[in-house]
Structure formats: structure tokens, C-alpha cells
Amino acid sequence: MNDDVELIGDEELGGEGAADANAATILDASLREELAAIAGDGVRFDEPMRRHTTLKIGGPADAFVQPATPAQLGEVVRFAHRRGVPITVVGGGSNLLVRDGGIRGIALHTGRLRGLELVDGTRIRVEAGVSTGKVLSLALKHDLGGIEFLGGVPGSVGGGMIMNAGTYLGEFKDVTSWVESVRLGDGELVRRDNAACGFRYRDSNLPPTEVVVRAELALRPRPRAEIEAEVKALRKRRSEREPKKVASNGSTFKNPPNDFAGRLIEAAGCKGWSEGDAVCSPVHANWLVNTGRATASELLRLIARVRARVVEVHGIELHLEVKVLGDDA
Numbered sequence: 001m002n003d004d005v006e007l008i009g010d011e012e013l014g015g016e017g018a019a020d021a022n023a024a025t026i027l028d029a030s031l032r033e034e035l036a037a038i039a040g041d042g043v044r045f046d047e048p049m050r051r052h053t054t055l056k057i058g059g060p061a062d063a064f065v066q067p068a069t070p071a072q073l074g075e076v077v078r079f080a081h082r083r084g085v086p087i088t089v090v091g092g093g094s095n096l097l098v099r100d101g102g103i104r105g106i107a108l109h110t111g112r113l114r115g116l117e118l119v120d121g122t123r124i125r126v127e128a129g130v131s132t133g134k135v136l137s138l139a140l141k142h143d144l145g146g147i148e149f150l151g152g153v154p155g156s157v158g159g160g161m162i163m164n165a166g167t168y169l170g171e172f173k174d175v176t177s178w179v180e181s182v183r184l185g186d187g188e189l190v191r192r193d194n195a196a197c198g199f200r201y202r203d204s205n206l207p208p209t210e211v212v213v214r215a216e217l218a219l220r221p222r223p224r225a226e227i228e229a230e231v232k233a234l235r236k237r238r239s240e241r242e243p244k245k246v247a248s249n250g251s252t253f254k255n256p257p258n259d260f261a262g263r264l265i266e267a268a269g270c271k272g273w274s275e276g277d278a279v280c281s282p283v284h285a286n287w288l289v290n291t292g293r294a295t296a297s298e299l300l301r302l303i304a305r306v307r308a309r310v311v312e313v314h315g316i317e318l319h320l321e322v323k324v325l326g327d328d329a
């Protein structure tokens, strides 16, 4: 690990199964063959993770696996356990910073788990790989309110549950009835009700030793015009404040209690700071963006500099909202 990383604090650098700093693949030919037999066309080897992150940063995953069903996902999980292969779970990649050495073992992607159905008129059952936008569209189609907060929030339902994604209008905590996960290791299915998920500001207690596969959302009837108006207002507000057409994770740091990370960073004079193509956006200081060919190590250096400066000026330590995964180059 390099110095920048140590500044960030170990608790924020994990990712279940993120392996040690050996960039060489740990999947030999026989393991690859075995995995291909289980995952079929749902596996790609030595897959650049920059293709799967909105920051467009990240070295190769030894195996990028997209199970087609929760049952197949269970098989992959049991294979990994049997063979001692680490698993790192990825969703829409909209909150990930994958290091330049990539991910050892399996990057398990939920993108093929796309089940989405309306139950009993007001509840939505949704698999982890469905995009937040699709859930919002289904709710709108059936005149159901409660998830207007998702307007402009990218990513998958699985990642949204882990992060308790949301905006000033609300968050997943407000509408989630239960979440089902597959346990890494034995591949068993676990269901938790809302309270057991431990949702809090951009975080949850959903364990990193599980893969979220499905959830149920409880919505309420609301006139479509009202839903549309609220989502439109949210999108407008966002487009006025947020950088456009640039590779990013949205906000890099969580807001500290009673303040805003963007305000603190701007007041500390960091707007426009850069490390290579990694830039503290001149539009919104809490967006540390990739303006071209930034590497993860450049972005991590920028994160460390901004963080140190905010401590120096305000005496406040910012915590990452972005999840850092994988190995150094």
C-alpha cells in the first residue's frame, strides 16, 4: 500500500476479498476452466475494470463474472469458497474507485440479475442488477410515489442498498421492506427486514460477506403528474449544481454532520486542484473527477491532499463515500 492509501484509513479501503498487493492473477488455467464451466458466457477473464466504473478507472479483474440467476450466483460463490478464490462484489460501478492493479480473484457483477415486478399493486420486487432508473420508471408507470429521490442517482439496486443511496428527497431506507442476500462461502440465502439492514446516511449494516440479490420496496399511490414534477425539479436542481459530461462518482466524500463536504473543500481552497487528469471539479468541489486518463493512484493522491488540507483549515476529517477496491499497480 502506498502513503496516500494509509491517509484514507483502513476501514474505508476494503471490499470483501480484496486481495493483497500482488497484481499477478491468482486464477490459474484449471481454475479458469472450472469457473467457465459454471458461469458459461457470464465470465470474462483479465477484464479492465475501467470499462465498468463511471470514473473510467481501474485495472483488470482476474475474472469478471455476471451470473444469470441467483442460483448460478450461489454456484459461483461456493466454487470460490472451495477453491479459496476471493470475491469482490460490484454493481453499477458508480461509487467505485478500483486501484490500478485491478481485482484479484473474482469481480462478481450483478448486472444480469434483472427481475423487476409489481406485487399487490404497491410493492416492487427487484433484483440487484436492475438500475435505479428502471425502478423509478416502473413506479411512475403505475402511479406509485416514494422513490422520487432516485431522480439522477445512477447505479444498481444492489449498490443502492449497500450505500443507502438517496438525495434530500429521501433514501432507500424509507421504502425498503426487506433485502435478500447470498452469503459468500456457503451460498445460502439470507433475508433481512428494514431494521436489520441498519440503513444510515450513505451506509448500511449489510455485511461485506454477502451479495445482495433481491429487495422489496413498499410504495404508495401518488398522481403521476406530482411524481413527474418532483423528479423534474430534482433533476433540474442537480443539473444546475453538478459537473456535466465528466467521468465521476458524484460526491467523493460524505457530508460531515451539519455541514457539506463541498463547502468545506471549496473554503479550503482546493477547487481546481489536480493530479494528472484527476481534478477537484471547479463546478462542485466534492466531485473529484477524471477529466481524461487519470489513474487510481492520481485520484488517491488528490483525495489525500484535499483531505489533509480540509483538516488543516477546518480541523474536520472527511470520510470517503466512494468505495476503494483492488490492488495497487
Ligand SMILES: Cc1cc2nc3c(=O)[nH]c(=O)nc-3n(C[C@H](O)[C@H](O)[C@H](O)COP(=O)(O)OP(=O)(O)OC[C@H]3O[C@@H](n4cnc5c(N)ncnc54)[C@H](O)[C@@H]3O)c2cc1C
Binding pocket: 015, 054, 088, 089, 090, 091, 092, 093, 094, 095, 096, 110, 128, 152, 153, 154, 155, 156, 157, 158, 159, 160, 161, 162, 163, 164, 165, 166, 167, 202, 210, 211, 212, 213, 248, 249, 250, 251, 323
Ligand atoms: C453522476 C453521479 C451522481 C451520483 N449522485 C448520487 C446521489 O445523488 N446520491 C447517492 O446516494 N449517490 C450518488 N452517486 C453515487 C452512486 O450512484 C451510489 O452510491 C449508488 O448507489 C452506487 O450503486 P452501484 O450499483 O453503482 O454500486 P457500486 O458503485 O458498484 O458499488 C458500491 C458498493 O456496493 C457494493 N455492492 C454493489 N452491488 C452489490 C451487491 N449486489 N451486493 C453486495 N454489495 C454490492 C460494492 O462492493 C461497493 O462496496 C452518484 C454517482 C454518480 C456517478
